[in-house]
Amino acid sequence: MNTKSYYSSYPKFHMAVDCIIFGFEEGGLSLLLQKRNFEPAMGEWSLMGGFVEEGESVDDAARRVLTNLTGLKDIYMRQVKAYGEVERDPGERVISAAYYALIDINKQDKELIKAHNAFWVKLDELPHLIFDHDQMVADALSVMREKALSKPTGINLLPEEFTLTQLQSLYEAILGEEIDKRNFRKRIAEMDYIEKTGHIDKLLSRRGAALYRLNPEKYSKDSKFKI
Amino acid sequence: MNTKSYYSSYPKFHMAVDCIIFGFEEGGLSLLLQKRNFEPAMGEWSLMGGFVEEGESVDDAARRVLTNLTGLKDIYMRQVKAYGEVERDPGERVISAAYYALIDINKQDKELIKAHNAFWVKLDELPHLIFDHDQMVADALSVMREKALSKPTGINLLPEEFTLTQLQSLYEAILGEEIDKRNFRKRIAEMDYIEKTGHIDKLLSRRGAALYRLNPEKYSKDSKFKI
DNA sequence: AATGATTAGTGTAAAAACAACACTTATTTG
């Protein structure tokens, strides 16, 4: 019996991924958006997306789209959910899985971004996006913030060794709110896998600041983290 | 220009839904599983699934599968995520979105279930499931429990008017752990949208117990709920 | 009528977590 025939009577659909690419810089997050210079919805703003290819997992498609646009590889991406309304894309039916990523706003291939007519837009200045992309962004933000509260998130955007001020800025950007410095440091001090390296940074401040790193040997999925 | 042609060069995929149907009864949750009497993976255990049809949203496909199996309509279902590994179904490539639902284990169409060769299995006695269905169940449980901690969940499984003991049993089943009675009642007392009706249940206990109901007019998405 | 069984209903106190808050220190620059 030919196993390829079990499902042949069922319909097939275009499957896409849409990437919510958050860019971190001191002061807040931005989103990498595309001003569409192609149909459909030419001239409007949208997330960066792409179609899943034969023989490619949906996760891999998301990674490919991210790499094509930014040149970055091996970036943590997480699926938010799939969006499957019939008319979500008015052109033709497409089911799309949304993924988010968080990257350093200064570490991507500017040429590639320009070639795709993509721009960084601050989170609090977002234009209206096509289709259900506004919803995708809202969902992704909520998932990412939820995660950031209970797992170290985005530490890979900082240098290998970082100051607590840098770490706090990262968290303030992700959460979109200010954090009390003393309370923040108290909480970090409880996590033994974020450890002082003994090195001192002399570039970011006059006084100098202790450098820390995340010790991957001490960190596991069950390690406690609470901001 | 024919809008139907924008995407025509991209591949298409079978799109399925898999339903994690939790059944509530005093004492714990069960899962409605299918002992497959068809290929592929005949004889093995799996979630109840189905293919998305032309002109049908993915959400609607999940609702249809639930209705076909249980006879139940208008049940809250929530998507967990989409699963898109290339080889996840060894027969042929299928992308699947997982949805969970929580229903009353005594309120479904037993004939339909029998016709589908489906059975209720206690959560702590689950067999190994085919493909990535174990992962789907784990993910769904985690999403549902997360939700139950911050939103009233499953109250529709109780009678219109219910006792606090019933509500506590529901929550103990969902969370899979015992809850302190006094602390539980204290927390419920803080939610003004769960209100005493003034009626007394005389069936479930000798003493009789005050009946409560969820007042939908007082309840909104932003209402506080914390177990 | 009294006893036993069953489930409903109730409060307190200790511990832990969280939130608010301001000054001193080290260093560089002018």
Added chain:
DNA sequence: CAAATAAGTGTTGTTTTTACACTAATCATT
């Protein structure tokens, strides 16, 4: 040597969470 800058540090009050045990009402049994 004064000014500027960012790092670093504790305490206190408030809120939240947890642990814990007895009385009340009713029905069934004898």
